[in-house]
Amino acid sequence: MTRFSFPALVRKAIGADKDWPEQWAKPDPKSDYDVIIVGAGGHGLGAAYYLAKEHGITNVAVVEKGWLGGGNTARNTAIIRSNYLYEESAALYDHALGLWEGLSQDINYNVMFSQRGVLMLAHTVHDVQIFKRHIHANRLNGVDNEWLSPEQAKAFCPPLNISSSARYPVLGATLQRRGGVARHDAVAWAYARAAAARGVDILENCAVTGISRARDGQVRGVETTRGFIGAKKIAVSAAAHSSVIMDMAGVRVPIECFPLQALVSEPIEPAFPCVVLSNTVHAYISQSDKGELVIGAGTEQYVSYSQGGPLHSIEHTVSAICEMFPIFTRLRMLRNWGGTVDVTPDRSPILGKTPVPGLYLNGGWGTGGFKATPGAGHLLAWTIARDEPHPINAPFTLERFRTGRLIDEAAAAAVAH
């Protein structure tokens, strides 16, 4: 692997960039691994990297039905923040945010992490009350978050319409300055490159069709479209297909899948300095480094794996954007797409062991998985390596839906569902 650096870039540029080596190999499956991770998105690849780096487990395969980073890793709106309400969630998402801050240096890959600040708008008295409660809870948990008046919000984000004649006037906003965005594809590529350099096999176009278990119940490998692959430990990090894969092992999980659409505008000059989320009118928006405005809609109401949705949801979101930012009313939209979000009843993820020995689950991240990518990978690796959860992910069990110890973040999830 060529280490990325300024001198390396210059050397390759002199050679007309002709001899860059491929960033990760495409090996054939071995018959046996120590650990198999199902799903080569950011979370799964991150887990493989941290298994190799922090736990010395390098005989690892990441199996992927399609291509690397082609699921929700490629389909989200790349927003990163950690201002969740409960202490369990604050610890989880802030752990991830801490890892984001050093990620580019750690894995020698520019993931374009930009802490440009995340503004969440309050449009009603109830919004104001609940957001102030969130700020107090965040501060008690050591997570930065502050209250801005409408004028302060406009100073931070000049395109914002704070006119009192707006249909839903802005009454204030919370600001997490450490929040921001990252280049989502680069995160998957970076982890893939760093994991492969440490000996991890990344097996694309290799769909899991079954999970094989020994007589004592312990997992012994996966059936795939490229043959049987053995392993004593299997981690499912398959986002929308979590429940499909877990069904193969006979484990029912409280996850339902819904479509979620997003869209980008034509590229424009830098005009939008931060990330803005609004629950009440329902829109979230930021500007990519290419200049496109990146806009997300709400989840569709019905269960679906279609990776698409109706136009009326997009129309709803775009009309909210035009109301909040009148300067964008004449902007043309370039393309739209859909992802499939795996939603749990309490809007918090499931990250830990399962009733099947040797089988681990990282799923149910719903609409907010991207922001947690390094944290989820790091904690999943810990859980696999030690066969016990890290204190941070210990509350995010599958059993909580039986015991009733839910972590209800329905209000902190910025996407309506």
Place this chain on the structure above:
Amino acid sequence: MLLIRCPYCEQDRAEVEFSYAGEAHIERPVDPSAFSDAEWEAFLFLRSNPRGTHFERWVHIHGCARHFNAVRDTVSDKFLMTYKAGKPRPTKREIEGAKK
């Protein structure tokens, strides 16, 4: 936008007239106090979430306002059939027949 046939109005109407109401044929506990934690978990939280044929409830909220059941493919989003609330879960043959 989905086109949904309301079995009461007997018309194909646009999705915006309807609200989704979750998976169908989930029975309420007859004797809740006798329910175990595992049974509560299954009743409240566990859903089939299939990649394929899904039985689900819809309500024609901006029409007759009545709940009914539907069979839909969750990959293509195509409705295979709809039927009135209280009717038993249709068999494979009935679903095949309705498609024609």
